[in-house]
Amino acid sequence: MSELKNTILDYVKKEYLEEDDDREISFNTPLISGGIVDSFSMVSLKRFLETKFTIQIPDAKASPEAFDSVDNIIRLLEEFNIR
Amino acid sequence: MAFNNDIRDIYQKELADIRTAGIFKEERVICSAQDSEIDVEFPAGASRKRVINMCANNYLGLSSHPDVVEAARKGLDHRGYGMSSVRFICGTQDIHKELEGQLTKFLGTEDTILFPSCMDANAGVFEAILNEQDVMISDRLVHASIVDGMRLCKAKTDTFKHSDMGHLEEKLQLHSGARVKLIITDGAFSMDGDLARLDQIVALAEKYNALVFVDDSHASGFIGKTGRGTHEHCGVLGKIDIITTTLGKALGGASGGCVSGRRELVEMCRQKARPYLFSNTIPPVVVSGAIAVLDIISKTTERRDKLERNTAFWRQGLTEAGLIIKEGETPIVPVMLFNAKLSQDFAKELYGEGIYAVGFFFPVVAKGQARIRTQLSAAHDPHQLDKALAAFTKVGAKFGILHKSKQEIIDRYGM
Numbered sequence: 001m002s003e004l005k006n007t008i009l010d011y012v013k014k015e016y017l018e019e020d021d022d023r024e025i026s027f028n029t030p031l032i033s034g035g036i037v038d039s040f041s042m043v044s045l046k047r048f049l050e051t052k053f054t055i056q057i058p059d060a061k062a063s064p065e066a067f068d069s070v071d072n073i074i075r076l077l078e079e080f081n082i083r
Numbered sequence: 084m085a086f087n088n089d090i091r092d093i094y095q096k097e098l099a100d101i102r103t104a105g106i107f108k109e110e111r112v113i114c115s116a117q118d119s120e121i122d123v124e125f126p127a128g129a130s131r132k133r134v135i136n137m138c139a140n141n142y143l144g145l146s147s148h149p150d151v152v153e154a155a156r157k158g159l160d161h162r163g164y165g166m167s168s169v170r171f172i173c174g175t176q177d178i179h180k181e182l183e184g185q186l187t188k189f190l191g192t193e194d195t196i197l198f199p200s201c202m203d204a205n206a207g208v209f210e211a212i213l214n215e216q217d218v219m220i221s222d223r224l225v226h227a228s229i230v231d232g233m234r235l236c237k238a239k240t241d242t243f244k245h246s247d248m249g250h251l252e253e254k255l256q257l258h259s260g261a262r263v264k265l266i267i268t269d270g271a272f273s274m275d276g277d278l279a280r281l282d283q284i285v286a287l288a289e290k291y292n293a294l295v296f297v298d299d300s301h302a303s304g305f306i307g308k309t310g311r312g313t314h315e316h317c318g319v320l321g322k323i324d325i326i327t328t329t330l331g332k333a334l335g336g337a338s339g340g341c342v343s344g345r346r347e348l349v350e351m352c353r354q355k356a357r358p359y360l361f362s363n364t365i366p367p368v369v370v371s372g373a374i375a376v377l378d379i380i381s382k383t384t385e386r387r388d389k390l391e392r393n394t395a396f397w398r399q400g401l402t403e404a405g406l407i408i409k410e411g412e413t414p415i416v417p418v419m420l421f422n423a424k425l426s427q428d429f430a431k432e433l434y435g436e437g438i439y440a441v442g443f444f445f446p447v448v449a450k451g452q453a454r455i456r457t458q459l460s461a462a463h464d465p466h467q468l469d470k471a472l473a474a475f476t477k478v479g480a481k482f483g484i485l486h487k488s489k490q491e492i493i494d495r496y497g498m
Contacts, residue, residue, distance in 0.1 A: 018244055040241065041241065041242040043239060047257060
């Protein structure tokens with residue numbers, strides 16, 4: 001589980017933080033409501049998860065709430081039996 | 084009465100929350116024409132004060148230029164005050180077509196359509212030309228009006244890190260299957276004052292068969308050797324598929340905007356862009372003034388050259404004084420203070436010294452990136468800039484931030 005969490009956290013840091021952005025992000029940091037990931041940029045997170053775990057996340061499940069933290073994303077992935 | 088006390092309470096609480104958060108915006112009342120020096124009444128009811136204006140988008144100093152005012156007056160006399168119509172019913176005069184033609188020539192594009200504002204141009208253009216088979220890939224620091232326009236469009240969205248060409252290329256590869264890929268960027272970024280790398284963006288667009296959109300509102304009229312904009316500066320005149328820009332900044336400063344670019348895309352806007360179809364035509368007086376502006380800046384680069392000299396002087400002066408500025412070459416020069424309260428206190432002290440500038444902080448800029456955004460104008464004369472520089476130096480010394488590093492300022496004042 002922690003390996004899975006770290007994989008997602010590493011992607012979020014690489015994809016969404018600028019080089020001079022020294023904000024700390026942890027597993028429960030609000031990503032969308034916290035202004036780190038905007039709604040336009042969510043698509044790359046969704047594509048990353050779909051490619052990485054060979055799944056299709058329906059648009060209805062790809063809500064801002066479902067993507068709002070690494071912990072939330074882990075819960076979403078559990079629905080696809082990814083743990 | 085539907086607006087009862089319970090409903091009133093909802094809004095009073097929301098407004099109170101905005102005040103508590105320290106982001107309540109108040110208007111400063113100006114009691115003179117727009118210029119490098121203005122008479123300001125702030126706060127409301129205070130006595131009027133003559134201050135040097137360091138925060139207008141009046142880059143070329145044409146907002147109150149006598150030739151522009153005279154042309155506007157003639158437009159009022161000859162073509163009236165209003166048109167009482169949208170463009171396509173009975174709101175298109177000969178001068179609207181003339182201005183569109185002049186903008187096409189000036190920007191080096193194929194065609195142009197006027198909008199009531201650039202906000203409207205950005206709100207309407209994406210929905211008019213893209214659908215769900217397409218993708219919009221935008222720089223993460225584009226202007227709010229572009230963000231709103233993208234929200235109104237059914238095309239997919241994605242973003243790339245600010246001016247990060249490697250990241251943009253990844254996104255172009257990721258979306259290779261889209262019918263149309265549109266790269267979206269500002270030309271000059273309004274908060275940081277840096278320029279888009281349009282030469283590299285155009286090269287990537289050609290490599291991946293994408294279109295390029297540039298909002299050049301903070302560049303049209305003065306960036307580039309003859310002031311055509313960021314595309315001229317980057318050597319890609321004629322290669323930008325869509326340029327939006329405003330008449331509300333350097334180009335006279337009144338109001339109005341446009342979409343300029345490929346003939347078919349402009350025509351799509353004429354057929355489908357909702358702010359064009361459902362909003363009044365730009366009034367004749369503004370059109371006439373804008374035509375005069377384009378006449379002036381097409382004949383001579385004198386004003387943009389003076390602006391360039393003012394910018395160089397100001398950037399060098401602030402740096403030598405020991406203030407931290409965002410590096411760049413545009414007349415948008417942010418003085419970095421990092422802490423939100425410090426940015427407000429600094430602006431207040433400047434006002435006391437007769438200098439009008441505004442502090443910006445989250446959510447307008449990222450947390451910990453509070454600043455005073457200064458903007459140069461060709462209307463500024465050397466003695467005004469000397470006085471402004473002396474004031475920035477005096478206030479900077481008062482707060483003990485001259486020749487201090489970012490970390491030292493943050494250690495003292497916090498993020």
